[in-house]
Amino acid sequence: MKTLLNNPHLVLLVRLFIGLLFIVSSLEKIVDPAAFAQSIASYKLLPTWLPVILATVLPWLELLCGFSVLFGAFTHGSSFLLSAMLLVFTVAVIAALVRGLDISCGCFTQDPTAGKIGWMKVLQNTTLIVLTLFLYFSNTESFTLLRYLRESTPLNEQSR
Amino acid sequence: MIRLRHALREAGILLLVAAALGFIYTAATEKGLFARPAPSKTTPRGVAGDPTMISRDEAWALYQTGIAVFVDARHDFDFKLGHIKGAINIPLKGYDERKSALSGVSMDRVIVAYCDGAECNSSIELSVKLMKDGHANVRIFFGGWSEWKAANLPAEQ
Numbered sequence: 001m002k003t004l005l006n007n008p009h010l011v012l013l014v015r016l017f018i019g020l021l022f023i024v025s026s027l028e029k030i031v032d033p034a035a036f037a038q039s040i041a042s043y044k045l046l047p048t049w050l051p052v053i054l055a056t057v058l059p060w061l062e063l064l065c066g067f068s069v070l071f072g073a074f075t076h077g078s079s080f081l082l083s084a085m086l087l088v089f090t091v092a093v094i095a096a097l098v099r100g101l102d103i104s105c106g107c108f109t110q111d112p113t114a115g116k117i118g119w120m121k122v123l124q125n126t127t128l129i130v131l132t133l134f135l136y137f138s139n140t141e142s143f144t145l146l147r148y149l150r151e152s153t154p155l156n157e158q159s160r
Numbered sequence: 161m162i163r164l165r166h167a168l169r170e171a172g173i174l175l176l177v178a179a180a181l182g183f184i185y186t187a188a189t190e191k192g193l194f195a196r197p198a199p200s201k202t203t204p205r206g207v208a209g210d211p212t213m214i215s216r217d218e219a220w221a222l223y224q225t226g227i228a229v230f231v232d233a234r235h236d237f238d239f240k241l242g243h244i245k246g247a248i249n250i251p252l253k254g255y256d257e258r259k260s261a262l263s264g265v266s267m268d269r270v271i272v273a274y275c276d277g278a279e280c281n282s283s284i285e286l287s288v289k290l291m292k293d294g295h296a297n298v299r300i301f302f303g304g305w306s307e308w309k310a311a312n313l314p315a316e317q
Contacts, residue, residue: 056179057182064178074170077172077173102277104281136163
């Protein structure tokens with residue numbers, strides 16, 4: 001496990017996947033917060049005033065975390081947030097399934113015809129949680145913006 | 161432990177920036193939280209703009225009069241397993257291809273849209289589409305198939 005967490009190529013691959021996934025899925029929600037608020041409300045878990053606030057902030061948080069993971073800056077904070085968000089989403093999906101709600105997920109697309117939530121969604125989210133936790137515990141700074149900045153600045157100064 | 165503290169600090173910053181961006185963006189574009197109330201809709205026929213929700217008893221009453229067309233918004237598969245007797249199946253997913261099933265129905269005829277039951281949204285989404293297409297008297301039987309079946313009302317497979 002330790003070697004996996006230190007493997008720069010594996011970490012980079014996971015970063016690219018998670019980063020792009022969250023950037024892409026956040027865009028549609030950013031453009032149409034009202035539809036996202038509807039999706040959140042359809043889970044019937046929250047007081048009525050909350051979904052619209054979440055719909056205002058969450059998509060931007062996904063976008064920021066996506067970029068942060070992609071570029072490797074603030075990686076611990078963003079992978080922590082992504083794991084936490086995914087965990088909450090998954091609990092919401094499970095709660096909806098257990099109560100027999102027939103709703104669409106609102107996860108990656110707001111298209112109501114995109115398909116309903118199911119146990120497949122729970123499995124999918126669990127995989128994503130494992131990947132984001134993997135990023136949280138990963139120990140390599142290879143291919144990150146941070147590393148690039150740190151290395152490029154002193155080198156340039158030295159060469160002068 | 162150090163990692164967690166570090167992560168929480170970063171997470172806090174990300175959260176603040178996201179909240180700021182979110183509120184600024186939605187305020188600037190007047191979306192979501194900051195959306196202006198939509199101007200009240202008036203349909204050409206002067207009928208109220210939103211489809212009405214009806215109870216099982218009301219749906220049953222309409223059914224008995226025979227003036228209403230029942231439209232099932234569920235997937236073909238569910239429809240074939242059982243549906244309200246005489247209902248037309250227009251799955252929400254295939255609305256555009258399937259809406260021709262209503263081509264013989266006049267625009268002011270009462271249409272009752274339903275789906276699986278208490279927590280299904282397809283009937284609402286379907287009724288919105290139907291109203292957009294000009295059907296003036298759309299009702300949503302929100303209790304849907306599960307309430308209908310539970311009451312042993314006329315059904316077929």
